[in-house]
Amino acid sequence: MDTQSIPTLYDWAGGNEKLEQLTTLFYSKVHQDALLEPVFRHMSPEHAQHVAHFIGEVFGGPTRYTHNDHGSHASMVAHHIGKHLTEGMRKRWMHLLLESADELGLPSDPEFRSALVGYLEWGSRIAVLNSTATENPIQPNEPMPRWGWGVPGGPYQP
Template identity: 70%
Template sequence: MKSIPTLYEWVGGNDALEKLTEVFYDKVLKDDLLYPVFKNMSGNHSKHVAHFIAEVFGGPSLYTQGDKGSHATMVAHHLGKMLDEQKRQRWIQLLLQSADEIELANDPEFRSALVAYLEWGSRIAVINSTTTENPVNENEPMPSWGWGETKGPYIPDTD
């Protein structure tokens, strides 16, 4: 029986994700709505985001090992940014346009998984952007995204 590839393998690995985020953040910096949010991002921002997505999609630990990041680190980047629904939707729109532009895997199964992840992650980013307290501690595992299975809502440990 064939094994099912990870989303990371299916998308084409790190090179494909780095190309996606590079094209995407170039669009973001030209967008009147999103530019103010991202104008001070580091030169490595798009690469770090690609590494984060790679790890979430079942790839190597490029973000946690190579970039020395964590789930808590990624959440911290959104704290206090006061994102709203209009910005969230534009972010998704530009990312999906970028995916089409670079001809990222476009089969229905992959795109469904990608859009589900973007919806989930961007909605969490909006929630976290309205606070200055990080709800995720450094020991929390990285999110893991697959082909559509759900594992229920994340409920922080209150012990």
Template identity: 80%
Template sequence: MEQKSIPTLYEWAGGNERLEQLTALFYGKVFQDELLEPVFRHMSAEHTRHVAHFIGEVFGGPPTYTQTDQGSHADMVSHHVGKHLTEPMRKRWMALLLESADELGVPDDPEFRSALVGYLEWGSRIAVLNSTSAENPVQPGEPMPKWGWGVPGGPYQPS
């Protein structure tokens, strides 16, 4: 009997093209939002792609963020240090991203959405915590987070 391979979250989401579409749609909403726009006002033109590549890599896709964008987990965290993000900002960020996922038609099956929301909740809460720090708590060379379908032992699986 042939055993089927389980797709990664990256594959299930639709790959790089779909993640880039998602982040572009989402940041378009962010720039129209009075609470979030000031936080993102000065981001680079490549920011939306970098975020898509980061999520893709975390979700089991190719290492585009670390290899092509020359980023790391420490680099992503450094963008949040000292930003003093608030819980209302985090909640709005979550709402706009999930609204964008629905509008774009990102898979909405319970298993995928559970993994997606779990990662976004985890990551956004870490971002708020790190935003009150004066120094980056993630050291250069620490592995990228890995997120999957809810494997035993927790979602964070160092490579």
């Protein structure tokens, strides 16, 4: 597969519609979860959509989060400051999100799942670290993270 025909993670996942389905299903599970529900109890009705837009942008999709939602990497990090997240919460968050991905039928090829899990591990660990901070370590002008396929690059080709 030549590099020009490699889809973005965003496209491979199914685009905005699929990511919004993912975050909607995930947060419905969070609201039923004794460990995570208190953390997300007061989230806005648009929270799931904003998170889908953030993931979509990180995965190479349109800049809906930065342009439509007026967010940035710094603003996403700011949501975690002072939350005092635990490793148990992070693991539960990961479990519910990956369970939701399976239920929705997000691609299960090893390359996509490796990239997805890699990003979620990275992002959730950053969230836990920043949750004990008193100030945002990310500058407002810092670019959004970008996540790709990694090695070997591209979806699985049997």
